[in-house]
Amino acid sequence: MLSETATATVRATLPAVGAAVEDITALFYEKLFAAHPELLRDLFNRGNQAAGTQRQALAGSIAGFATYLVERPDERPDAMLSRIAHKHASLGVTSGQYKVVHQHLFEAIAEVLGDVVTPEVAAAWDEVYWLMAGALIAIENRLYAEHGVLKGDTWRDWEVAGRTEETADVATFRLRPADGGSVPVHKPGQYVSVQVELPDGARQIRQYSISCAPGSPLRTIAVKRIGDGEVSQHLHAHVREGSRLRVSASYGDLVLEDDDAPLLLASAGIGCTPIVSMLEHLAAAGHTAPVTVVHADRSPATHPLRTDHGLLVEKLATASGHFFYEQPGPGHPACRTGLVDLSGVDVLAGTRAYLCGPLPFMRAVREQLLAKGVPAADIHYEVFGPDLWMAA
Structure with a gap:
């Protein structure tokens, strides 16, 4: 929950921040990738960055979280936080990266809003950021613990046991652990991240839903080939039976509840x-x-x-x-x-x-x-x- 002082300040400045939030997130990513180009190469989706959709999503989550804190101070937007945390865990995000994000995000806020960002305003929005970051870190750490992996170390080598062309632009890949181990149980509706090395050396990551039931002897994913999709194009063109892929543990909060509801x-x-x-x-x-x-x-x-x-x-x-x-x-x-x-x-x-x-x-x-x-x-x-x- 925000402090009373921070709540009043965030409420007063939310219109200005909301109006400028896409400019802020655009400048934030520019600063972040200038300082850490490896993040764009190996963590962030380069296609989403080029299209601007990632900064739109970040802007929406920041504004949405701050609005929620101000309008519903005794609650927390757990559904939004869970969705973000599952995505982060599937990418191997660690708590230390939140400090890096904080630095460049607040530099962008100060640069875009200028004199609006007084010490009091900076302190209030700092409180918002760390409330959100702290909640996400806690959920992500719990997810890592549930999978029995070290924080951020979600990757495992898998071998392609077979491939089927479902349609002209969709292929199913049947996967098994490369070490011969058992297939971990997932929840129906979850996804995995797949990391591939592209010709320029980038290790890009994409998420694909698991299309088989929990307990299946192989894990299956169906990949649609996207016209400008770096990873989907690579998988369709180069991955065949016997190929190896780096695949995350299963994540995602769109899972069936076990009851008798229609x-x-x-x-x-x-x-x-x-x-x-x-x-x-x-x-x-x-x-x-x-x-x-x-x-x-x-x-x-x-x-x-x-x-x-x-x-x-x-x-x-x-x-x-x-x-x-x-x-x-x-x-x-x-x-x-x-x-x-x-x-x-x-x-x-x-x-x-x-x-x-x-x-x-x-x-x-x-x-x-x-x-x-x-x-x-x-x-x-x-x-x-x-x-x-x-x-x-």
Whole structure:
């Protein structure tokens, strides 16, 4: 909780900081990478930096956290903090790096805001930063401990046991520990980070959802080839059976709760990968509560894991599947043609929803679920790349 003095100062300066926060984060990254180029080379996603999406996400998280502290002083935005901490742990972030970030972030704040940053203002925002950093460090340390790894040392060598071309631009990679050890158990819906060395020597990292159920003898990930995606292009072009990859432990807070609530699992495009993992887990566990599965894609040919997706729906006696295609094949129902429309889909009272896919898709589905009476607290989501939900 912020001190009373800091709360008053942050409340008074929040409009000025909020108006300038994207300028602040842009200058922060410029300063950070000038002083530590290895962070851009080996930790941060160079594509997101070039597109500006990472600074948008950082700006949104800072402004969102500060606003939360001021407006709800007796609470903490645990959902936002958990999502960030899981991402950081999957990258191997350590507590010492928060000091580096603090230095360059506050230099940027002082430079952008100038005389607005009095000693009192600096002290108040310093308090905000360390409240957020302290909470994240605690969660990240707990995650490292749960996986039995040293803080920041999340990496392990894995071997590609097989590869399958799912669609023209999606490939599934089946992985096993290179040391011959057992496959660690993950939670359905989680992801791993994959680190590859690129031709220029950079060791870039990306996150990919696990598409198999916990307890599977191999760990599987489905990778969509992105036009300007450094890592996805590398994986598609160079990684075959027998190749080795550096892979993190499993992280992510979009995980199924073990209860009998009705479920709605909605995805679009490659967002079906964590949903398939959830469905496989439910089928293996003999789940009997109602499950509604919704998926959106351009066409059946572009639907990753389409066969598995459909078979798992059929395997669950209480599940119903609703696949929407913009360009469907012959015989596809007209009511399932085009964008997702839940008006014809029964959503039971007490439904818990899990969404994964592009942000516009998830926002549209969320609005429809809210209109059907699903509480906001029961709608969970996973964003690929920087979380821009709060930055919008």
